[in-house]
Amino acid sequence: MPRVVVFDETGAPDVLHIVDEPVSEPAAGQVRVRIEAIGINRIEQMMRAGAYPRPIRLPRARIGCEGTGVVDAIGAGVEKVSVGDPVVITAVPDMDVNGTYAEFTVVPSSAVLPRPAGVDAPSAAALWVAYSTAYGALVEKAGARAGDQVLITAASSAVGLAAIQVVNQIGGIPLAVTRHAAKKDALLAAGAAAVFATDQDDVVAATRDHTGGAGADIILDAVMGPGLAELATAARFGGTLITVGWLDPRPASMPMNAPLTIYRYMSFEHTLDPAVVRRMAAFLGAGLRIGALRPTIDTVFSLDDIVEAHRHLELGNQIGKIVVTV
Structure with missing residues (x-):
């Protein structure tokens, strides 16, 4: 079965561990994404450590608000995304339920955008948030x-x-x-x-x-x-x-x-607003095309090393994004 990073209690990085979970089928308006890479963010550190500003579902809470991968399945009514499309996940506000630290996740089709042409998976994972x-x-x-x-x-x-x-x-x-x-x-x-x-x-x-x-x-x-x-x-x-x-x-x-x-x-505030997301995507796309925007990656870890990735984040010495490949 596919692997998912979860935690049963809040605390230090080693509360994170990998479990096997069955793949969920996308409901109407949803897409399932096979994750290729994820970006590590401070908000996830806060969630894992117990400093998240909203309640989270424990035990077996998922984690991760950012990622990139390939659409693996689509639900009824999804028209602008097709199976096989490389995408960037733009918003996972309920990441304790469908976080991106996983081999697969299911999100609303409105929460994915086409991955910019010429951008590899690690760079795309470092881009959106x-x-x-x-x-x-x-x-x-x-x-x-x-x-x-x-x-x-x-x-x-x-x-x-x-x-x-x-x-x-x-x-x-x-x-x-x-x-x-x-x-x-x-x-x-x-x-x-x-x-x-x-x-x-x-x-x-x-x-x-x-x-x-x-x-x-x-x-x-x-x-x-x-x-x-x-x-x-x-x-x-x-x-x-x-x-x-x-x-x-x-x-x-x-x-x-x-x-x-x-x-x-x-x-x-903005990543859940489709009109602003379109402007963001246009700005980022233009910046990538002309070379004004270039994601900076500090270190790349594998999913098996997710605890070490969070330990590296807590040191605070990185320059740029910590990325995990799946």
């Missing part, structure tokens, strides 16, 4: 435009690297923030206009200096925590702060500098 989050937060939510100075925290993460590329694609100026000066060269090579390392730089002062005293037009923050209020002072008068993650689990401090527009962005 990172780039749809960066695009959705910056373009759809914050209204980023050409010429905007955009300060990006956790810049060596998959979302951070995607944001650097998205900002460059729209003609903006990406300013990268990292914890370690050793990552500066890699981030400059990835397209950052400047890199500020918190182990040697005052990020607010460096941002103001780089922008001629004005501050960043947009701050894209994946960290939050008690340093959020200070980070917000790197924004220009009337700027925008948009948070896309919570790498620091401690309570976030409330920015008090005004006027400042603050958004809390959750990717499912």
Whole structure:
């Protein structure tokens, strides 16, 4: 029988284990996908560790919100997808039931898109969550435009690297923030206009200096925590702060500098909206064709090594996406 990664209790990476489960048949409006590769995301780490913001079904909970593969079967009424089509899975909000850490999963046909031509399975697995989050937060939510100075925290993460590329694609100026000066060269090579390392730089002062005293037009923050209020002072008068993650689990401090527009962005806000998904797909497709968008893969593991993949994620030293091939 096909293999599926599950967990019976929350905790450290070794709560994940592989079991055999029968293949489910797709119902009306659904497709079954034979998974070829999956991307590993922080939200899955939170779910496994017990910090997920909604209840999950235990025991034998599945996991995984991102993946790519080939359509293996279709349910009644499915018209735009055919058996044999290579696809990218765009949204699995109920991943404890049909998560992508598996050899097969069943999802609504609306939750898959054609895999971009010329993109292999590992790269496709590294594409959707990172780039749809960066695009959705910056373009759809914050209204980023050409010429905007955009300060990006956790810049060596998959979302951070995607944001650097998205900002460059729209003609903006990406300013990268990292914890370690050793990552500066890699981030400059990835397209950052400047890199500020918190182990040697005052990020607010460096941002103001780089922008001629004005501050960043947009701050894209994946960290939050008690340093959020200070980070917000790197924004220009009337700027925008948009948070896309919570790498620091401690309570976030409330920015008090005004006027400042603050958004809390959750990717499912847009990935469940067909109109926005079409725009995302068009933007990503154009970026891939012209070479502006290039998924960065840190390490590739096999499904048998899923525990090691999560341990690697928890170290926080990766540059780009952790991918698991199935």
